[in-house]
Amino acid sequence: MSGEDEATRERQRRWRLVLGGAAGESLGKPDGRDGAMDAALAALYDAGDADGRPASRSAGLGGSAPKVARWLGDIREYFPSTVVQVMQADAIERLDLTRLLLEPEMLAAVEPDVHLVGTLLSLNRVMPEATREAARQVVRTVVAELERRIAQQTRAAVTGALNRAARISRPRHADIDWDRTIRANLKHYLPEHRTVIPERLVGYGRRTSAVQRDVVLCVDQSGSMAASVVFSGVFAAVLASMRSLRTSLVVFDTAVVDLTDQLADPVEVLFGTQLGGGTDINRAITYSQQLITRPRDSIFVLISDLYEGGVRAEMLRRVAEMTAAGVQVVVLLALSDEGAPAYDHENAAALAALGVPAFACTPDAFPDLMAAAIERRDLRAFAERLTDQQSG
Structure with a gap:
């Protein structure tokens, strides 16, 4: 032939x-x-x-x-x-x-995969005891794989961002950020000597074991957000393992549940969620505001499709309050590999008008997003680049 x-x-x-x-x-x-x-x-x-x-x-x-x-x-x-x-x-x-x-x-x-875990979590409350351990093993397998995928990249991105955010103007020689120092002093370039005179040094702050940022992840656990709940739980556990961050995890439907004390075990975190039900974003934000004691050093990440069953005007007012106080607010329509689900376009537009863009984020891009939030970069530009990459 x-x-x-x-x-x-x-x-x-x-x-x-x-x-x-x-x-x-x-x-x-x-x-x-x-x-x-x-x-x-x-x-x-x-x-x-x-x-x-x-x-x-x-x-x-x-x-x-x-x-x-x-x-x-x-x-x-x-x-x-x-x-x-x-x-x-x-x-x-x-x-x-x-x-x-x-x-x-x-x-x-x-x-085992993320979607299967989402299905099992939705069955959590009706699962017979004989099945529970088998279900936990499935979830454990997926969580371990996700941690291998995201943990190292997340820690590296967050640690680098914290170091860059702690720049000081009179650094020791070992702490000088030469790239930024040269850029800051280009006007002092001497052509005859082919060198830059660094009148102002830019450096990194010395590493510290103190908590530098407070992170609050607030996750919508309605049925359409299943994959986002799984990824959020794993990311929250990774962030909570970093001493430089104080991480809280709040999940909500019409009720609010604080899972922060379970972050040492992401499997327990996921089994603490309850997929399905309605949505009261305003109530969840109200609770989360109580966790924010250092607004200028806090990052609030809301992960939701924005279909609000609570008081919409109050929700928007609270977001405006947080941004005005200096909180870095991030709104994700999804944290998954599938892109943005159906979402409330009117609420997304209202948040954008407050300077808070709402966009979908893949797990691979989330570490860079956290780094951008820590450094207080323009998240609108970040969202536009990410959207262009995903559509391309």
């Missing part, structure tokens, strides 16, 4: 797997490993069952836990982890498998 024929056959094979049984007449029926992959896809996405027999949409996997467990094992064998996570999320949504996730043997078969 020529190389061109082989490439054509491979394209046809891939299209057959993409299109499913409906393309069988023109592209044939796959066999062997391809046949098994096709059956796994058909069980989720075709109207027929895993054997290709016509049936209703719900007949693909049915309500049988053993059958679903076998299917979960099959997709882990035939597809890469990223694809498995997408198929699991689709199965939970399309085939209503949420109930089956309450069974320990089901949790042992799934591929």
